[in-house]
Amino acid sequence: MLDEKRFDGVAFVLDISERKLVEMELIQAATQWQTTFDASNDAIWILDEAHHILRTNKKAGRLFQIPNEGLGSKNCCQIIHGSEIQIPECPLLRSKVSLKRESLVLPLGEKWFAATVDPILDENGQYAGAVHTLSDITEHRNMEAQLHQSQKMDSIGRLAGGVAHDFNNMLSIINGYSDIALERLNPSDPLYEDIHEIKDAGRRSADLTRQLLGFARKQIVKPEIVDLNIPINQSVKMIQRLVSEDVTIELIQAPDIWLVNIDSSQLDQILVNLAVNSRDAIDGVGNIIIETANITLDADYCSEHLGFSEGQFVTLTFTDTGRGMDKETQQKMFEPFFTTKDEGKGTGLGLSTLYGIVKQNNGFINVYSELDQGTAFKIYLPRVDEVEEKPESNPVDVQSLTGSETILVVEDEKQILRLCQRILEINGYKVITADKPGEAIVLCEKFPGEIHFLITDVVMPSMNGKELHERIKRIKPNIKALYMSGYTANVIAHRGVLTEGVRFIQKPFSPKALVQKVREILDATKERTHD
Known part of the structure; x- marks a missing residue:
C-alpha cells in the first residue's frame, strides 16, 4: 500500500498593473482621438493606397446618410460620385503623383464643398494612403455669388447710365429740331405728319432712356x-x-x-x-x-x-x-x-x-x-424722422417765352450747342456759344457788355459745369446759370438728388421747356432785384 502524499500547487503571480495602465491610456487616447475626429465639422476619411475607406468621422456618415460601418468597405469614389471610376481632376489621383496636398471645389446636390487630400507616406516616402477632407463652403460660395451679382449689376448700371446719357444727347437733337420744324409747318403740309411721327418716336425713346437712368440710379428725384x-x-x-x-x-x-x-x-x-x-x-x-x-x-x-x-x-x-x-x-x-x-x-x-x-x-x-x-x-x-416741411416757393408767372438778354451756351456736343443757339435766337435772345469751358472763360473776359445767363452742360472735358459757373461769376458777378445733362452728376447732386437752389433741365428737352426755364429764372432774378 502506497503512502498518500500531498503535493501543494505552485502559484505564479504577475504584476500587470503597468500593462493595464498602458492599455487604459491607449483606450482613453483612442477614445479622445475619435471624439476629436468626430467633433470636426468637416467630413474626414482615412484611405488606404487603393483609396478604400479605413476610417471616417461622424460628419462623413451624416453627410452621405450612410452609417459609419457601411463606409469602411467602400471606395471613396463610390460614395461621392456613385462610381468607382475616378474623375481626371480628382485630387486623390493628383496627390498620389505629386505626394503633396491637392484640392478641388465640387458640387454635391445643392451644396458646394472644398475637397482636400493630404497624402500619407510610409517610411520610404512612398504613397501609402491619404486623409480626405470635405469642407462645406456653400455659404461662402453664396456670398461670392452675391458679390459677383452685385458687381455685375453695378457694371451694367454704369454702362446703362452712359448709354442713356449719350442717347439723350442724340434725342435732344432729334426732338428739338422736330419741334422747330413743326412750328414752321402748316398742319396741312404733307411733311407735317412725317415729322410728327419722328417726334413721337423720339418721345417714346426718351421714356426708355428715363428707365435706363432709373436703373443706373442717375435720374433726378425730389424725395x-x-x-x-x-x-x-x-x-x-x-x-x-x-x-x-x-x-x-x-x-x-x-x-x-x-x-x-x-x-x-x-x-x-x-x-x-x-x-x-x-x-x-x-x-x-x-x-x-x-x-x-x-x-x-x-x-x-x-x-x-x-x-x-x-x-x-x-x-x-x-x-x-x-x-x-x-x-x-x-x-x-x-x-x-x-x-x-x-x-x-x-x-x-x-x-x-x-x-x-x-x-x-x-x-x-x-x-x-x-x-x-x-x-x-x-x-x-x-x-x-419727421421734419418740418418748408413752404413751397411761388412759381414765377411766365407771361412770355421771348427775351432780349445775352446768353452764353457751353456744350461740348456741337449739334446740341447749335440746337440751343437756334432755339434761343428764334425767341429773341442774343447767343454766344463755346464748346469748351476754357473758350467760354476767354469769351467772357473779352465780351464788353453784360452776359445775363449761362446754360452749361454738367460733364465736360477739363471742367464741370458748376466749376465753370464759379469761374465765370468772378468775371460776370450777376450771371445766372442753368445746368443741363442726360443725367445728373455729383457736382450738382448727391446720389442723384438735386441740391436746393440748383436749376437743372434734363435732356432731352423741348424748345418750349428750355425757353420757359430760362425766362422763369431771369424773371425771378428781376423780381428779387425790384424787392
Whole structure:
C-alpha cells in the first residue's frame, strides 16, 4: 500500500498593473482621438493606397446618410460620385503623383464643398494612403455669388447710365429740331405728319432712356417724407386696372408705420412695375398681397445678406400667386433688357428700373420665388424722422417765352450747342456759344457788355459745369446759370438728388421747356432785384 502524499500547487503571480495602465491610456487616447475626429465639422476619411475607406468621422456618415460601418468597405469614389471610376481632376489621383496636398471645389446636390487630400507616406516616402477632407463652403460660395451679382449689376448700371446719357444727347437733337420744324409747318403740309411721327418716336425713346437712368440710379428725384400706407392706398385702383378683374388685391398694412423719404413718382414706378410683373405671371384667377411693416436689421442678418446694412427700415412686400421663377431667371431678372416675355411684349426694363430706384433710395430688395408657387418682392426703405416741411416757393408767372438778354451756351456736343443757339435766337435772345469751358472763360473776359445767363452742360472735358459757373461769376458777378445733362452728376447732386437752389433741365428737352426755364429764372432774378 502506497503512502498518500500531498503535493501543494505552485502559484505564479504577475504584476500587470503597468500593462493595464498602458492599455487604459491607449483606450482613453483612442477614445479622445475619435471624439476629436468626430467633433470636426468637416467630413474626414482615412484611405488606404487603393483609396478604400479605413476610417471616417461622424460628419462623413451624416453627410452621405450612410452609417459609419457601411463606409469602411467602400471606395471613396463610390460614395461621392456613385462610381468607382475616378474623375481626371480628382485630387486623390493628383496627390498620389505629386505626394503633396491637392484640392478641388465640387458640387454635391445643392451644396458646394472644398475637397482636400493630404497624402500619407510610409517610411520610404512612398504613397501609402491619404486623409480626405470635405469642407462645406456653400455659404461662402453664396456670398461670392452675391458679390459677383452685385458687381455685375453695378457694371451694367454704369454702362446703362452712359448709354442713356449719350442717347439723350442724340434725342435732344432729334426732338428739338422736330419741334422747330413743326412750328414752321402748316398742319396741312404733307411733311407735317412725317415729322410728327419722328417726334413721337423720339418721345417714346426718351421714356426708355428715363428707365435706363432709373436703373443706373442717375435720374433726378425730389424725395419727400411719406407714410407708405397713404400712397399705396391711393394706388390700389390704379393697380387693379393694370391687372385682370380675376386678380384680387389685398392690403395688409402696419398701423404705426415709420416714415420714409422717397420721390412719389418713383414709388408709383415701383408699384406699376410690380403690378405689371404680377399681371404677366398670373394665369387666370390669382391674388396679389401688398404688405407694409417696420423691421430692424441686426448685424447677424446683414452678415448673411450682402449689401444690407444695420438699421430700421420700412418694408414693402408685393406678393403674387403667379407662376414664379426658376433660379436662373432670378439671377438675371434685374438686368436691363432681360425678359421672359414673347418678343415685342416687353422691354426688359421694368424690374431693372425697380432695382435702380430701390438702390438710389439707399434701400435693399429681396426676392423669394419658386416655380408654380408665386413670387414675393420685399423692398426695404430706410426709416427717417419727421421734419418740418418748408413752404413751397411761388412759381414765377411766365407771361412770355421771348427775351432780349445775352446768353452764353457751353456744350461740348456741337449739334446740341447749335440746337440751343437756334432755339434761343428764334425767341429773341442774343447767343454766344463755346464748346469748351476754357473758350467760354476767354469769351467772357473779352465780351464788353453784360452776359445775363449761362446754360452749361454738367460733364465736360477739363471742367464741370458748376466749376465753370464759379469761374465765370468772378468775371460776370450777376450771371445766372442753368445746368443741363442726360443725367445728373455729383457736382450738382448727391446720389442723384438735386441740391436746393440748383436749376437743372434734363435732356432731352423741348424748345418750349428750355425757353420757359430760362425766362422763369431771369424773371425771378428781376423780381428779387425790384424787392
